[in-house]
Amino acid sequence: MKDLETDLEQRRVDGLYRRRRVIESAQGIETRIDGKNLLSFCSNDYLGLANHPEIKQACLDAVTDHGVGSGAAHLINGHSRLHEACEQRLAEFSGRERALLFSTGYMANIALASTLLGRNDFIYQDKLNHASLIDSAKLSNARLIRYRHNDMRQLETLLSESPRGRRRLVMVDAVFSMDGDCADVETISKLALEYNAWSMVDDAHGFGVLGARGAGLLEHLQLDQQQVPILMATLGKAVGTAGAFVAGSEVLIETLIQKARPYIYTTASPPAIAAATLKSIDLIERDSWRREKLNDSIAYFREQAGTLELELMPSQSAIQPLVVGDNHKALALSESLFEQGIHVTAIRPPTVPAGSARLRVTLSAAHEREHIDRLIKHLKLLL
Ligand SMILES: Cc1ncc(COP(=O)(O)O)c(C=O)c1O
Structure with a gap:
């Protein structure tokens, strides 16, 4: 254990030590943490649905009818009518x-690569992909090849160099979780089709937020199942509930049911979560005003933050990181904002590359302009 102690101490010295804060309120833009009331800019609850009364009621009604626990894995007797309806x-x-x-989304990603590919196969990933995609490739035993962020020429070169006849999968974040920019999914889909590879998009940060009905980046780009055969999206962010789903062809889904270990060997999530998700999808599809309001806030934040002495990233999404660089400085800024009643987390390596520690500001449809003004005012005072 001495080794572990030294390791932890080194993390402190490097400004990399992480600490959990205890949230005492529901998710929302106004939270209570460690006894302090805060204005929050760090949740992925982009549409403000995590504490929505209709979604909570759907969840409570389902608990009344179905109880809390699912009792078993989906293939034993844990697959309820609500799970089935939610999947449809x-x-x-x-x-x-x-x-x-x-x-969870982490499990869905692990399931994909480890079920669909094996030794001698090839996986191509953007350098900025989420850790769960990287881990999924590692667990699959396939050869992981990473290309420079959004560099489609390099991806094409790599695809053209690898031997044909092997299974090849390109996996990418739709919206990059720590940078907020989008992948060039149209080109990825074209290249994958041209080089006989499958493409997989992780729409964790686009689902609910992008597209005319909120069905995500693939809806926005009008890419169908033939063009992008594997879609994964999470439900714990804009949808405001929990878990994730994979969508695609009958053959893909049946293969996962038969063979995916992270699907087979785990207890099904509570059926009430599926009921909450069903209600949330209805609200997302019905109410475009949340997406419109969020887009207004994104534009307003970018306009106001342009006057700060911190670098804005080229992001049009709800994720608006402000790059600080130094780990200690990013942490100190986050702590000072916290003291002023504003919660923005500092994101440090290895989540982001060394030297690019940042304040990851996330916006929600629940934010008003005065909230953004407050954040900008305090940032100006601190810089
Ligand atoms: C891009 C991306 N994929 C997958 C995940 C994992 O999803 P989950 O939190 O449901 O495990 C996350 C974040 O959590 C993410 O940002």
């Missing part, structure tokens, strides 16, 4: 043949 709704909403629920 997600398939229809995302314009895919079928969908499959997972307990």
Whole structure:
């Protein structure tokens, strides 16, 4: 254990030590943490649905009828009528043949690469992909090849160099979780089709927020199941509930049900979560005003933050990082904002590359202009 102590101490010295804060209120833009009332800019609850009364009621009603725990894995007797209905709704909403629920996005990603590929196969990933995609490739035993961020020429070169006849999968974040910019999914889809590879998009940060009905980046770009055969999206961010789903062809989903270990060997998530998700999808599809309001806030934040002495990133999404660089400085800024009643987390390596520590500001449809003004005013005082 001495080794571990030294390791932890080194993290402190490097400004990399992480600490959990205890949230005492529901998710929302106004939270209470460690006994302090805060204005929050660090949740992925982009539409402000995590504490929505209709979604909570749907969840409570389902608990009354179905209890809390699912009791078993989906293939034993944990697959409830609500899970089934939720999968059908997600398939229809995302314009895919079928969908499959997972307990977390991390597990869904692990399931994909490790079920569909093996030794001697090839996986191509953007350097800025989420850790769960990287881990999924590692667990698959396939060869992981990473290309420079959004560098489509390099991806094409790499695809053209690898031997044909092997399975090849390109996996990418739709919206990069720590930078907020989008992948060039149209080109990725074209290249994958040209070089006989599959493409997979992780729409964790686009689902609910992008597209005319909120069905995500693929809806926005009008890319169907033939063009992007594998879609994964999480439900714990804009949808405001928990878990994730994979959507695609009948063959893809049936293969995952039969073979994916992170699907088979785990207890199904509570059926009430599926009921909450069903209600949330209805609200997302019905109410475009939340997406419009969020887009207004994104534009307003970028306009106001342009006057700060911190670098804005080229992001049009709800993720608006402000790059600080130094780990200690990013942490100190986050702590000072916290003292002023504003919560923005500092993101440090290894989540982002060394030397690019940042304040990851996330916006929500629940934010008003005066909230953004408050954040900018305090940042100006601190810089
Ligand atoms: C791009 C991306 N993929 C996957 C995940 C994992 O999803 P989950 O939190 O549901 O495990 C996250 C974040 O959590 C993410 O940002």
